[in-house]
Amino acid sequence: MKLRKIIAGLALLGLIAMPMVAGAAAKTVVKDDIKPATIKTVTDKYKGWNCPILKLKTYKM
Amino acid sequence: MSYPQVENLQNVAARHIINRDIIDTTAKFIEERQKQIEDGTTNIKVSYQVRFNKDSILSLTILEEGQDKGAAHAFKTMKGINYNYLTGQKITLTELDKIGKKFDVAPEFTVDKINATLKKQAKEGKVTLLSDFKGITTLPDFYMSGKFGLDIYGIFNPYEVGPYAAGIQTVSLTKYY
Numbered sequence: 001m002k003l004r005k006i007i008a009g010l011a012l013l014g015l016i017a018m019p020m021v022a023g024a025a026a027k028t029v030v031k032d033d034i035k036p037a038t039i040k041t042v043t044d045k046y047k048g049w050n051c052p053i054l055k056l057k058t059y060k061m
Numbered sequence: 062m063s064y065p066q067v068e069n070l071q072n073v074a075a076r077h078i079i080n081r082d083i084i085d086t087t088a089k090f091i092e093e094r095q096k097q098i099e100d101g102t103t104n105i106k107v108s109y110q111v112r113f114n115k116d117s118i119l120s121l122t123i124l125e126e127g128q129d130k131g132a133a134h135a136f137k138t139m140k141g142i143n144y145n146y147l148t149g150q151k152i153t154l155t156e157l158d159k160i161g162k163k164f165d166v167a168p169e170f171t172v173d174k175i176n177a178t179l180k181k182q183a184k185e186g187k188v189t190l191l192s193d194f195k196g197i198t199t200l201p202d203f204y205m206s207g208k209f210g211l212d213i214y215g216i217f218n219p220y221e222v223g224p225y226a227a228g229i230q231t232v233s234l235t236k237y238y
Contacts, residue, residue, distance in 0.1 A: 036114040037146045038069035044062050051098070053062070057088040 062087070062107035065121060067146065075149030079119070082151065086142055090125040102130040112141075112204040113211070119146045120205040122216070124229075139229045141204040141216050154200045157213070170234060172197055175215060178234055179222060188217075189227035197222065203234070212236065 044052045064087040070076040090107055097103035105127040113120035120143045128135040143152040154170045176196040182188040201215040217223065217230045 034115070034117050034147070035069070037067045037119050039065045039111060039114070040068055041063050041109075042066055044064075051091055053064070053084060053088045054091060056084055 062091075062105070063109065064107060064123065065109050065111070067119070070146055072147060072149065075144075075146060078149035079144050079146065082142065082144070083121070083123075086140060087123055090123070090138070090140075094127070097129060104128055112206045112214075117145050117147045118152070118205060118211070119144045122204050134225065136219075137229055138218050139202070139216050141202040141214075143203070143205055152205075154203055154213075170200060170213075172200060175201065175234060178215075179217075179232065182232055188230055188232055189223040191220075191223055194222060204231075 064083055066080045066083065067076055070079075087107060087109075090105065091098065094103055094105060098105065105125060108124050108126075110122045110124070111120075112122055120141070123140045123142065125138045125140075126135065144150065145152060157170070179188055179190060179194075179197070183190045183194075201217060201221070203213050203215050205211055205213055213234045214231045215234050217232065219225045219228060223230055
């Protein structure tokens with residue numbers, strides 16, 4: 001009888017724990033999907049009108 | 062000058078929109094002083110800072126520093142640009158609710174509310190206002206930051222709300238609502 005109760009208790013625990021673990025895993029996946037943007041630095045040196053970013057601005061990307 | 066460009070976004074359209082907008086924003090600094098640059102009567106340095114870069118939000122500040130020949134002092138201007146890097150959409154102060162973030166207090170930024178915040182912070186000595194400060198008339202530039210949540214900081218360049226000596230003032234707008 002005791003053994004039956006223990007087995008039933010474990011089964012019930014499993015029923016509660018399973019969705020919790022699955023939920024946590026799902027949350028992790030969602031969070032991992034949104035990775036930070038990778039950013040590179042563009043460095044320009046300019047003098048007078050010879051400014052690369054102004055040329056880039058008129059260029060259609 | 063140095064400015065950022067995003068690289069790894071899966072949404073190629075979003076990457077193009079963001080990179081194009083960063084170029085346009087940065088180029089504006091140069092265009093505004095094009096004549097002086099051409100004449101060689103000014104020196105400009107442009108740099109940037111990443112303020113927030115996670116959970117689909119990219120917040121950047123672009124800083125222009127320089128000195129005009131014969132001017133009494135140097136100039137400094139900061140601009141804030143904010144994007145949803147999943148969609149490429151620019152985030153504005155009036156559209157913050159769209160990013161679905163939970164703030165300490167749900168923000169609804171209006172000119173009047175920000176003016177009230179500025180005056181309150183000035184009383185606490187956290188902001189220096191012009192002696193004849195009447196209030197801002199348009200919503201300010203801003204950036205987002207925060208390790209445990211998201212704070213909104215208004216950017217106020219010299220003479221916008223305070224004197225030159227106060228420099229660029231960044232004011233938390235979320236904590237005071």
